[in-house]
Amino acid sequence: MKMNELRSSFLYGGGLNKKLYLQIMRENYTHYLAEIGEVLAENDEISRIMITKDGCVLERKNGAKIYFDFTQAICRAEVELLTAGDPESAEMMLVGEFLSRVDNCTMFDIGANVGLYSLDLYQSHKEVHYYLFEPVPGTYEWLEKTAKLNDVDNEHYKTYNIGMSDAEGEIKFFVPAANEAASMVANEDEFYKKRSSKTGEYTGETNIDEVICSVTTVDRFVEENKIAKLDFMKIDVEGNEKAVLKGAKNTLLKYQPLVYAELLRKHAKRFGYHPNDVISYMQTLGYDCATMQNGKLERISSINDETVQTNFFFLHRQKHGGFFERWLTVS
Numbered sequence: 001m002k003m004n005e006l007r008s009s010f011l012y013g014g015g016l017n018k019k020l021y022l023q024i025m026r027e028n029y030t031h032y033l034a035e036i037g038e039v040l041a042e043n044d045e046i047s048r049i050m051i052t053k054d055g056c057v058l059e060r061k062n063g064a065k066i067y068f069d070f071t072q073a074i075c076r077a078e079v080e081l082l083t084a085g086d087p088e089s090a091e092m093m094l095v096g097e098f099l100s101r102v103d104n105c106t107m108f109d110i111g112a113n114v115g116l117y118s119l120d121l122y123q124s125h126k127e128v129h130y131y132l133f134e135p136v137p138g139t140y141e142w143l144e145k146t147a148k149l150n151d152v153d154n155e156h157y158k159t160y161n162i163g164m165s166d167a168e169g170e171i172k173f174f175v176p177a178a179n180e181a182a183s184m185v186a187n188e189d190e191f192y193k194k195r196s197s198k199t200g201e202y203t204g205e206t207n208i209d210e211v212i213c214s215v216t217t218v219d220r221f222v223e224e225n226k227i228a229k230l231d232f233m234k235i236d237v238e239g240n241e242k243a244v245l246k247g248a249k250n251t252l253l254k255y256q257p258l259v260y261a262e263l264l265r266k267h268a269k270r271f272g273y274h275p276n277d278v279i280s281y282m283q284t285l286g287y288d289c290a291t292m293q294n295g296k297l298e299r300i301s302s303i304n305d306e307t308v309q310t311n312f313f314f315l316h317r318q319k320h321g322g323f324f325e326r327w328l329t330v331s
Contacts, residue, residue: 135163
């Protein structure tokens with residue numbers, strides 16, 4: 001029996017006396033509040049969880065807030081709560097320092113999901129101009145809802161229900177039960193496909209929805225919206241990174257932004273390429289690839305089976321070389 005069903009049974013004549021009702025509640029449900037408190041105490045990144053009538057909200061130490069969406073197979077708030085700290089903290093520190101040194105800084109968050117990456121930066125860099133792109137309509141609703149929860153400045157923090165690729169049009173996306181794994185090529189990992197109820201119980205079913213989404217190119221968006229400069233671009237699009245960068249060629253040549261991209265061999269394989277193809281392409285545009293190793297950037301020329309990192313920086317040789325000198329272990 002669910003917690004609210006048990007409560008209704010007690011209140012409306014279900015035959016439970018008060019002491020037995022409270023005992024059952026304690027033994028089966030409310031003790032988890034204390035256990036979650038213990039989990040919070042061990043996580044240096046999380047400040048608190050707020051349980052409200054509008055939903056459960058996780059607040060990070062930096063003030064960024066995100067909802068628990070229990071309809072997901074696993075939601076970002078759960079990942080933040082249940083894992084030990086932020087594995088990208090060194091990368092975020094580097095990006096934060098970069099943003100603070102760029103006047104009138106503009107960044108694109110491509111594949112924003114609910115916006116946590118930009119929200120983390122926004123807490124200490126509210127002067128930056130953020131453009132967040134999320135193509136899946138249902139996920140975009142959560143992106144807007146999360147932006148409102150954080151009371152962002154809409155002049156500096158703008159969201160768009162559109163994706164990025166190497167051409168514009170209406171494209172079919174495959175959206176599993178965990179929407180952060182949404183992709184133009186279906187992710188068949190069973191973990192992401194587990195269907196959940198609105199209160200988080202796995203139903204035993206799996207699913208991938210097919211959703212038509214609007215996409216454009218970075219070059220077209222920059223031109224149509226008269227973007228005068230672009231300093232930083234974060235890309236996390238579940239395998240379509242190569243196409244996004246191809247569609248950004250003119251922008252990369254003109255503005256030379258720092259690029260931070262997730263490149264996983266398993267995702268790239270679904271799209272018919274290897275991450276090294278991205279490295280080669282970016283080299284033709286004047287960029288070197290680097291990854292974070294023990295708190296420092298290390299330039300790399302290729303990704304192989306021994307590479308454990310999944311997030312990579314692309315530094316323009318002329319524009320970024322001096323700026324990141326103290327972060328680099330290999331020149």
